[in-house]
Amino acid sequence: MPTVSLDTLLASSVMICLVLSSMVGVFIAVQPFIEHQTSSYDAETSRRLAEYLLLETGSPADWGAETNATLISFGLAKENASTPFELDIDKVTRLNERNKYNLSFLEAFTALNTKDKPFKIIIKPVFNATVTLSSQTEEASEITYHFNISTKRSNLPVAASFKCYAVIGNYVTSNSSSTSSLGEGSIDVSLPKSLNGTALLVIFAQIEPKILSYTVHSFAHNSGSSPNQAGSYATLSPLNYTLRADLTSSSNRILYAKVFTYDYTFNLTQTENASTTQCFAVPKILDESPMILVGTGLNASSSEYFAEWVSYPQIPLDFGLDFTGRYHLADALSSRFLVTINSATYECKIIIGGT
Amino acid sequence: MHRNKQGQIRVLEAFLATAVIFSALLLSRPIYVSFDSQDDQDSLYNIGLNVLVQLDREGELGRLINHRNWTEIASRLSILLPLGVSYNLTVYDEESEIINNSSISSGDLNGRNIISIEYLLVDRADFNFYVVRLQLAWMK
Numbered sequence: 001m002p003t004v005s006l007d008t009l010l011a012s013s014v015m016i017c018l019v020l021s022s023m024v025g026v027f028i029a030v031q032p033f034i035e036h037q038t039s040s041y042d043a044e045t046s047r048r049l050a051e052y053l054l055l056e057t058g059s060p061a062d063w064g065a066e067t068n069a070t071l072i073s074f075g076l077a078k079e080n081a082s083t084p085f086e087l088d089i090d091k092v093t094r095l096n097e098r099n100k101y102n103l104s105f106l107e108a109f110t111a112l113n114t115k116d117k118p119f120k121i122i123i124k125p126v127f128n129a130t131v132t133l134s135s136q137t138e139e140a141s142e143i144t145y146h147f148n149i150s151t152k153r154s155n156l157p158v159a160a161s162f163k164c165y166a167v168i169g170n171y172v173t174s175n176s177s178s179t180s181s182l183g184e185g186s187i188d189v190s191l192p193k194s195l196n197g198t199a200l201l202v203i204f205a206q207i208e209p210k211i212l213s214y215t216v217h218s219f220a221h222n223s224g225s226s227p228n229q230a231g232s233y234a235t236l237s238p239l240n241y242t243l244r245a246d247l248t249s250s251s252n253r254i255l256y257a258k259v260f261t262y263d264y265t266f267n268l269t270q271t272e273n274a275s276t277t278q279c280f281a282v283p284k285i286l287d288e289s290p291m292i293l294v295g296t297g298l299n300a301s302s303s304e305y306f307a308e309w310v311s312y313p314q315i316p317l318d319f320g321l322d323f324t325g326r327y328h329l330a331d332a333l334s335s336r337f338l339v340t341i342n343s344a345t346y347e348c349k350i351i352i353g354g355t
Numbered sequence: 356m357h358r359n360k361q362g363q364i365r366v367l368e369a370f371l372a373t374a375v376i377f378s379a380l381l382l383s384r385p386i387y388v389s390f391d392s393q394d395d396q397d398s399l400y401n402i403g404l405n406v407l408v409q410l411d412r413e414g415e416l417g418r419l420i421n422h423r424n425w426t427e428i429a430s431r432l433s434i435l436l437p438l439g440v441s442y443n444l445t446v447y448d449e450e451s452e453i454i455n456n457s458s459i460s461s462g463d464l465n466g467r468n469i470i471s472i473e474y475l476l477v478d479r480a481d482f483n484f485y486v487v488r489l490q491l492a493w494m495k
Contacts, residue, residue: 011365018369022376036393043394047401083412085405126434154438208431210412336402338409338435345409345435 046352064090100237120320125213127153157183196222197305417478467492
């Protein structure tokens with residue numbers, strides 16, 4: 001074979017390889033752009049859907065307070081809201097599975113009417129407050145408890161002012177202080193020795209107006225037994241400015257019900273008193289704060305006070321599918337929003353699957 | 356002999372063409388990277404707009420601007436924005452003059468992909484008109 005033929009053959013082979021490799025190269029280079037068009041559209045759809053959940057009231061518009069109404073379309077916005085991302089306190093509360101009137105995920109998913117878009121809604125305070133009992137001092141007529149309080153945002157310390165209420169039976173005492181820039185603070189509360197049983201320390205922390213967090217710590221006061229577990233005497237469910245208490249036994253009744261906010265505290269008036277159910281009217285307080293509803297009563301056998309509590313709105317909550325589960329693993333887009341509930345600001349994360 | 360040289364040239368041409376094609380592919384990579392980050396920027400824009408809406412609830416942002424309380428605005432922005440986001444806020448009056456005489460910022464925006472949000476507001480007490488420009492970037 002002449003040399004020129006070999007050269008031509010070699011050049012042709014190189015050209016064929018070049019064409020093939022350039023086709024592969026172009027395909028590899030272009031594929032992400034084509035995929036991006038689709039994924040970008042899906043991401044935008046998911047973002048819009050997340051906004052829809054927070055900007056639309058759903059139907060009927062008062063489905064949060066009207067527990068008997070059939071949910072036609074799902075949305076969490078407050079009816080006649082003055083600003084965007086203002087959510088209805090009762091719609092949010094019904095997303096909490098511990099509430100007696102809770103909405104099931106299937107009902108919400110069906111009402112949203114987007115069959116290929118499973119979702120999850122997480123609503124929580126913008127920062128966290130935690131409390132630990134560090135020590136106690138016993139005096140002649142009272143016991144003083146020393147608590148350490150820490151305030152953190154995404155595990156980083158944040159300075160906050162806080163107000164706390166200590167409650168046992170019908171007795172309430174309050175105190176206020178602040179955490180340093182290291183997010184650490186402490187507070188003392190004194191309770192009389194004439195009372196005994198489970199006491200609650202309700203703490204509201206505030207880093208800016210309208211940006212609050214809360215925590216409730218139960219502890220045994222003047223008693224040898226440990227504080228009662230949540231729900232062991234009654235399950236509290238707030239809705240439509242009414243607190244419903246489902247008692248575990250007709251003998252252990254709630255004697256005193258109170259509402260606490262950052263600035264105010266009020267006694268609740270009983271509106272219904274059945275054998276295993278009690279209802280209390282909750283006042284509409286204009287304070288820019290979550291409400292903590294506390295019910296206390298006497299244990300019929302030990303004559304010690306018990307205490308149950310619930311927040312209104314019932315936050316933090318985690319509603320919807322768990323995308324981290326073995327069988328739920330799917331592409332998902334997470335959107336973060338700041339929302340207003342009852343004039344206070346919360347962080348809301350909406351995860352939309354199927355993107 | 357002459358034909359042999361023509362064949363060698365063809366081989367050289369083929370290799371040159373290969374080099375051109377692959378260098379083009381290599382050069383197109385940065386374009387894809389910047390295109391790919393568009394979703395992050397869209398998400399950041401939505402976060403920024405949501406934060407401004409919350410900050411301006413009940414005319415609060417207008418009131419703070421009217422009082423020239425730049426420290427308080429910076430403090431609230433730092434709390435409301437997620438961690439890992441740098442920001443710079445500039446406030447203009449109706450003549451498009453910058454009125455914040457101190458920087459309202461956190462983190463470094465230099466050399467980052469910045470998104471800019473313009474937000475119009477009116478101070479409800481004195482009916483002053485302001486334009487707020489919020490620049491955001493992810494810290495990397």
